[in-house]
Amino acid sequence: MDKLIYLDNAATTSLGQEALEEMMPYLKENYSNPSSVYGFAQKGKKAVEDARGVIAAALGAKDREIYFTGGGSESDNWALKGVAAALQDKGKHIITSKIEHHAVLHTCGYLERQGYEVTYLDVDENGLVSPEAVEASIRPDTILISIMFANNEIGTIEPIEKIGEVASRHKVLFHTDAVQAFGHIPIDVEKMHIDLLSASGHKFHGPKGIGFLYIKDGVKLDSLIHGGAQERSRRAGTHNVPGIVGIGAAVQSAIQKMQANAEKETAIRDYAIDRILKEVPYARLNGDRTERLPNNINICFRFIEGESMLIMLDQKGICASSGSACTSGSLDPSHVLLAIGLPHEIAHGSLRMTLSEETTKEDMDYVIDSIKQIVERLRSMSPLYEDFVRSNQQ
Amino acid sequence: MYSEKVMDHFTNPRNVGEIEDASGVGTVGNAKCGDIMRIYLDIDEETKVIKDCKFKTFGCGAAVATSSMATELVMGKTIYEALEVTNKAVMEALDGLPPVKVHCSLLAEEAIHAALWDYAEKHNIKIEGLEPPKADIGDE
Numbered sequence: 389m390d391k392l393i394y395l396d397n398a399a400t401t402s403l404g405q406e407a408l409e410e411m412m413p414y415l416k417e418n419y420s421n422p423s424s425v426y427g428f429a430q431k432g433k434k435a436v437e438d439a440r441g442v443i444a445a446a447l448g449a450k451d452r453e454i455y456f457t458g459g460g461s462e463s464d465n466w467a468l469k470g471v472a473a474a475l476q477d478k479g480k481h482i483i484t485s486k487i488e489h490h491a492v493l494h495t496c497g498y499l500e501r502q503g504y505e506v507t508y509l510d511v512d513e514n515g516l517v518s519p520e521a522v523e524a525s526i527r528p529d530t531i532l533i534s535i536m537f538a539n540n541e542i543g544t545i546e547p548i549e550k551i552g553e554v555a556s557r558h559k560v561l562f563h564t565d566a567v568q569a570f571g572h573i574p575i576d577v578e579k580m581h582i583d584l585l586s587a588s589g590h591k592f593h594g595p596k597g598i599g600f601l602y603i604k605d606g607v608k609l610d611s612l613i614h615g616g617a618q619e620r621s622r623r624a625g626t627h628n629v630p631g632i633v634g635i636g637a638a639v640q641s642a643i644q645k646m647q648a649n650a651e652k653e654t655a656i657r658d659y660a661i662d663r664i665l666k667e668v669p670y671a672r673l674n675g676d677r678t679e680r681l682p683n684n685i686n687i688c689f690r691f692i693e694g695e696s697m698l699i700m701l702d703q704k705g706i707c708a709s710s711g712s713a714c715t716s717g718s719l720d721p722s723h724v725l726l727a728i729g730l731p732h733e734i735a736h737g738s739l740r741m742t743l744s745e746e747t748t749k750e751d752m753d754y755v756i757d758s759i760k761q762i763v764e765r766l767r768s769m770s771p772l773y774e775d776f777v778r779s780n781q782q
Numbered sequence: 783m784y785s786e787k788v789m790d791h792f793t794n795p796r797n798v799g800e801i802e803d804a805s806g807v808g809t810v811g812n813a814k815c816g817d818i819m820r821i822y823l824d825i826d827e828e829t830k831v832i833k834d835c836k837f838k839t840f841g842c843g844a845a846v847a848t849s850s851m852a853t854e855l856v857m858g859k860t861i862y863e864a865l866e867v868t869n870k871a872v873m874e875a876l877d878g879l880p881p882v883k884v885h886c887s888l889l890a891e892e893a894i895h896a897a898l899w900d901y902a903e904k905h906n907i908k909i910e911g912l913e914p915p916k917a918d919i920g921d922e
Contacts, residue, residue, distance in 0.1 A: 693816055695842035699792060712816055712842070721816065733813030733840075769798050769846065771809060771820040771838040 391705035393751050397591075397683055398540050398568060398742035399709060404593035407637040411595065414630040422627050423618060432629045439636025446643045447585065448576040449602055455619045456632055459599040460567040460588030462612070464491040464534075466601055466623070467563040467584040470609030471532045472499050475561075479529025480504045483560075485517045485546075486727040488536050492565055493723070496534075509535075514676040515544035515728050523554045532561045537569035537585075541711055541724040541740060542675030543684025545573065552581030561607060567591055567599075571642035572681060573650065583607050589631065594638030598631030649745040653682035656743060660685055660752040667756070668763055674725060674738065683743040686711075688730065689759075691773035692737045692766040694721075700762040706755055711738040733772065784843055785877035791847035796854050799836040806904065808896025810915060811889050817841035819849050819893040823856075825901055830860045837893070844883035851875050852890035861898055865911060867891065892916060 394402075414432060422433035437451070444451045457463045472482065484496055486508045496506045507525045511517055517535050526533075533555045538545045548564055555562035563584035566575060570585070571592030577585060584607065588599040603609065603622075615624025642649075657680075664671055670690040689697070694710025701708055711722030712735070720726070721735035741755070767773040784792070801822035811817040818841065824834035835857050837849040851872050856864040869887035873879050879887060896915035902908060 691840065693841050693845075696792070696846060699789075699843045703793065731813075732816070736813070736816040769795065769838055770840045771818050772813065772840045774800065774820075774838055 391754075393706045393747075393755060395741035395743060395747065395755065396707045396709050397744045398740065400590045400596065401593045401744060403590075403595055403634070404638050404641055406641050407594055407634040410637040411630040411634040414633050418629075420629075422629060423616070432627075435633050435636075436627050436629060439632045439639075442636045442639050442643075443600060446570075446575075446639050447602055448578050450605065452620065453602055453605055455601045455603055455623050456627065456635075457599045457601055457623060458597055458625075458628075460489075460565070460586055460591070461491040463586030463588070463599050463601040464489070464565050464567075465495050466612040467586060467609070468492065468495045468499065468532065468534060469612060471561055471563070471584070471607075472502075472504055473610035474608040475531040479527070479531045481507070481527050481530040482532045482534065483507045483509065483522060483525050483530060484534045485509045485511055485536070487511050487515055487517075487539055487541075487544075487724045488534070489540055489565055489567065492534055492536070511544075511727055513729050514679070515539055515542050515674075515724065516676060516679065517546050517551065519547055519550040519554050522551050523558070526554075526558050526560060530558075530560050532563060534563040534565065537564045537566035537575065538573070538681050539675065539724060540568045541722055542686045542728065543568075543681040543742075544675045545569065545679045545681060547679075548582070549580045555583075556581040568681060571639060572646070572683065574646065577602060577604065584609075589635035589638060592638055592642045595631050595634040598628055598635045600635070645745065650682040652745055653743050653747070656747055656749055656752055657682060657685055659749060660741070660756060661687070663752075663756050664759065668760055671763075672734075674728065674730070681742075683747075685741040685743070687739055688725070688734050689737045689739065689763050690734055691770045691776060692763060694736055694738055696766055697737070697739055697759075697762055700766070701755075701758060704758045706758060709740045709742075711740065712736040783880050784847070785879075787851075787875070787877045788844060788847040788879065791850040791876065792843040795837075795846055795850040797836050797850065797857070798838065800838065801834055801836050804836075804897075806897040806899075806901025808893050808898070808900055808915060810892045810896050811841070811845075813840070817845045817886060817889055819845065819889050821849070821853065821893040821897040823897045823901060825861060830862070832856050832859055832861065832864055841886065841889075842883070844879055844886040845889065847876055848872050848879070848886045848890040849893065852894055856894055861901065861909060864894060864898060865909060867894060 420429035561583045570587035583604045585602040590596040674686040694712030725735035804822040805825035806823040809820040822836040835853040839849040869891040
């Protein structure tokens, strides 16, 4: 298989050339531990602080508000468990949404088992959380609101600034899981009233295994990883210097190219969505049409199942993902697709394609032509389609 | 994650389609958990031999492959022999399935049984050892 069209950039991205080059010396020649005092370690220490500065600038934050972690899941876990532990005397109520990533949802489930109460807000048919619903569910014992910046499956961008305003007005801490958004769309933590923000390097051409948590000055939360005095004694563990250098370089590059990439991806995204909806019958777009990540396409094809589609796309050199049960390892399709009100059998037929700035219109034409063949073939084998056609003939 | 046999039966499924005026039709599974199989049987009145067998499946790669293999295994057998085709036999014929996909082979066995049950009911005969179908689209 020569051709490879990678349309799973929400799962992970390729490592950027700049990031790779900047990381190389810290993987080999300069292997020092930046916490050491000798001169040999100073270069690594400076590289770590430079990367921190780049990230802080990208968010409109102060350098000391950026804390490096092992990735998005750790950041989400730290934000939720850390606030829950630190503020338990104030209250034990947390507000989140039904469409969060499992790193947030399963952490909330864990906290519920520890005696916390969690409100899981509904979303509308496009996956939008209502700031009014957030406000209505705030109680005197609410200690944290955690709403994702943009959804990883359907690409919907949440009204973060409005939710931040609500949280700030009620003096409740506001965390946002920005793993899919950071590096792709503008974020300003001051303007958006964000107290805590999670992000991950490999979602924007940085390396895997590195992420950060933005913690606004003055926010109290317990540590998740105890040990050495790294990260202002809040997150122990020897600095992952190559990873930190890599994420710094990737942020620099992502911020520089953000607008151009977003425009390019949005144009190809919209072209592909329009073509699919026009040319494939019984297809529906999931997620908001405009409040949407520039690189996200998520479409349900009725009467067919997602995993079959993925295998057939793979045979044509196309990498994509699905929210079907078979791909999640459970009997239920994606919780996000169910939360936006899709019936199970339609949710099983979802296809997510997440572009990169390298995806071309020609790539998408090939992909859409392939989808058309695959959908037709799978429908010809589908008893659901047979029944549908029969009931239409009667 | 799938064996070559599974991939072969998924990519080139045998006996896909419908049989008009089939002797027996069985549909099992439900759309909720993402697998529906429908098996059509054409059975010789005299010899009770399965002359033709077709399937339609909504489901993952393993669901398609197990349906395809099940139709191959029952083709040419009598209805009594077909009853002996177990999910284990389907799995073995496919060189195994990942653990999370074993239920697909069970569904294939149930689909054959459901089609045989339909045949038995229509023809007012009793097939020793055949239980009424468990799962149905209606279970949703």
